[in-house]
Amino acid sequence: MQLDADTLLPAVISLVRDELRRLRGDAGAAVDATTWEASTTLGGEAIGADSIERLTLATAVAERFGLHELDAGDYLLRRHSLGEWAGIAAEGIRQAAGMTFRSSGTTGEPTPHRHPLADLEQEVSHLARLFPGTRRVISLAPAHHIYGFLFGVLLPQELGCPIRHDRSRSGLPPADLDRGDLVVGFPLRWRQLATLYPAFPPGVTGVTSTAPCPPALARELAQRGLERLVAIYGATETAGIGYREGPDEPFRLFDHWESDGCYLYRRRRDGIGEAVTPPDHLEFRDSRHFIPAGRRDGAVQVAGVNVHPEQVAEKLRHRPGVAEAAVHLDRSEEPRLAGWVVPESGTDPEALKAELHTWIREHLTPPERPISLTLAEEIPRGPLGKPAVGLSA
Known part of the structure; x- marks a missing residue:
């Protein structure tokens, strides 16, 4: 290539x-x-x-x-x-003959991961078969991210079609969107499209990755005329692992991946295999189909960035007036963090809540910020004593 x-x-x-x-x-x-x-x-x-x-x-x-x-x-x-x-x-x-990508992170330290160019080309060869008839790729994803690089740099080369990178601030694809276009986005951008874009022309395909796409959002895009929305599962550490075309379907492994139920194995073109531990726990329905079942490191994804709720909660626990805190991912619409706080005895709850919101805005990055705080006498807990406020990914 x-x-x-x-x-x-x-x-x-x-x-x-x-x-x-x-x-x-x-x-x-x-x-x-x-x-x-x-x-x-x-x-x-x-x-x-x-x-x-x-x-x-x-x-x-x-x-x-x-x-x-x-x-x-x-x-x-x-x-x-x-x-x-x-x-x-x-x-x-x-x-x-290779590139290094860094995992996204706020409370977690981004780490470098090297990928041989041959591995990236192998994946793109498979991706090209998923999108026959593509006449143009329109990428709304950052081209330096591994996902944006695969779909916005390598895939157009493999397909032999033009690429258009969107660097505007509107969040919308070009006005001349037409049949055969492949729009590369991620859930936050697709939410913008579902809100602002009136209707998709016939024959337009979308692809999404970097974070789970809410099923309701996928259905709304289909109602607006998007012909296909292909979700890619993967990570900076592994590149793409699998894909699905319906929000209620399991993911299917790409052809160069196999699983024995515990580990994933990548078959390279040179015949050399490699055992890989994915960042998520994967529940396999059969040898080729799986669903992600939560991060191994406790991280969650907000706007495509890995965030560690427990580390955010620990920062809240050190604030004056806070006796206990828990932070979890709220999936009600676009995934964001939410928090529970137990005030110290004698603390004015409303004054504490206002002070915490101010501190959050000033000291936490946007993906880290809990968008809501619930003040309570105690943190809800399950039968085993663990917080029962949705802390798992």
Whole structure:
């Protein structure tokens, strides 16, 4: 598969934008990449990266595209435009024959996971068979995320069709959406579409990943005319593992995965197999079909980001006036965290609730923030004494 500078430019832009937003904290929300192109320079007016930011950005790009394996990360600091960085990235992938993606996380530390390029190409070959007749891919997912890279960079190459990356802030696909288009999104963006987009033309297919898609949302999209919505199950650690086309169906393993009931095994094209422990507990209905049954590490996903409710609860327990706290995932609509708090004796409950909401806004990232707090005399518990407020994923 030919990956050149033009092909990789969207992934480089997406990664640089994401890193800048992280580096600049609250000011990072103003980073706007809609006008960035190959000729955009790192130190120019559009990006304005200082020397420290450039070093951090170069480190992230070097790790992502294998340049650190070749001891070639310094090459990036000698070039000034995004297009030049994309060209160096293409050379890095070609020589290192792999990429490194970092798992998303807020309270959990993101960790790097390397994927051989041959493995990614193997998956894309299977994905292409799921979407015959695709005339164009429209990606609403970040191209530097493993999901966005597979569907927004590699899949169009495999299908031989054009790709359109959406970097606007509207959350909507282009007005010329038409038959044969494959729209790549994730639950939060699909919720926007279900709310704002009037109706889909016939023959449009959607794909969703990064977090569970609520069944009600899938049905609403179908009512608005979306012909198919294919959900992909996977993780940064494993890439894609399986897929399903109905919200009430189990996932089906991709052809290159097998299970013995305990472990997953990936069959590579070179014949070498590998045992993999998936991040979720998987309940198998038969040898090929499964449903996810909760994270092994206790994390849940909010807007595609891994969040650890128990760590958020522990932060609340250290607030003045809080005797006990529990945090869980509320799946009533778009998944968000919710919390239960037991006030200390003599504490004004309403004043405590107001203080906690202020502290939450100021000290927790958006995915970590409980959107509701229930004050009670005790945390509801099940027969075994464990909190019974939905703490499992």
